[in-house]
Amino acid sequence: GIQVEQSPPDLILQEGANSTLRCNFSDSVNNLQWFHQNPWGQLINLFYIPSGTKQNGRLSATTVATERYSLLYISSSQTTDSGVYFCAVLDTGRRALTFGSGTRLQVQP
Amino acid sequence: NAGVTQTPKFRVLKTGQSMTLLCAQDMNHEYMYWYRQDPGMGLRLIHYSVGEGTTAKGEVPDGYNVSRLKKQNFLLGLESAAPSQTSVYFCASSSITDRYGYTFGSGTRLTVV
Numbered sequence: 001g002i003q004v005e006q007s008p009p010d011l012i013l014q015e016g017a018n019s020t021l022r023c024n025f026s027d028s029v030n031n032l033q034w035f036h037q038n039p040w041g042q043l044i045n046l047f048y049i050p051s052g053t054k055q056n057g058r059l060s061a062t063t064v065a066t067e068r069y070s071l072l073y074i075s076s077s078q079t080t081d082s083g084v085y086f087c088a089v090l091d092t093g094r095r096a097l098t099f100g101s102g103t104r105l106q107v108q109p
Numbered sequence: 110n111a112g113v114t115q116t117p118k119f120r121v122l123k124t125g126q127s128m129t130l131l132c133a134q135d136m137n138h139e140y141m142y143w144y145r146q147d148p149g150m151g152l153r154l155i156h157y158s159v160g161e162g163t164t165a166k167g168e169v170p171d172g173y174n175v176s177r178l179k180k181q182n183f184l185l186g187l188e189s190a191a192p193s194q195t196s197v198y199f200c201a202s203s204s205i206t207d208r209y210g211y212t213f214g215s216g217t218r219l220t221v222v
Binding site for chain 1: 216
């Protein structure tokens, strides 16, 4: 099956800093998503981005499908951005998302 | 509120006991999934279903069984719980027409002692 790798595994920021999270995947995909898991465990879909760039407020994401990677940018980070960020791609063989191991982000005041 | 509901939210089992986790969705989604989340490993797919009456194995199916007798419900069973099944279990659903619209339940934290 497809492999999804995320980096860095852990990230600590001061409030107001910017960050870039990376997701590499082993095969071509037509469905890539970014999720945020808040400290209470809830998973929220941030972006559906199989290619190109999207922005939503302070967050933006870029996927370069031909080079098999995606980036999630967080600008002017806030403490509420803390949690784990997951990249997930669709495994067409199983028709289900395969998740990376996540980046744990801690934003300190 | 519309969404995915998981019951129970917490459970402690003794080794060898059995239990069933229930997932219910009210969005008329065709696809449903069970994942487990362990520290540092992200979410791994246990079983999934592409429609009522159908189930299929995911990445880590051993020790689990599932059933989808009704479109809105997806049950995950542990016949003989083992400490290695201590984890947080998430159910999710999605629609055929909106494959990126995954909706997750709030999770079930299971401890097997």
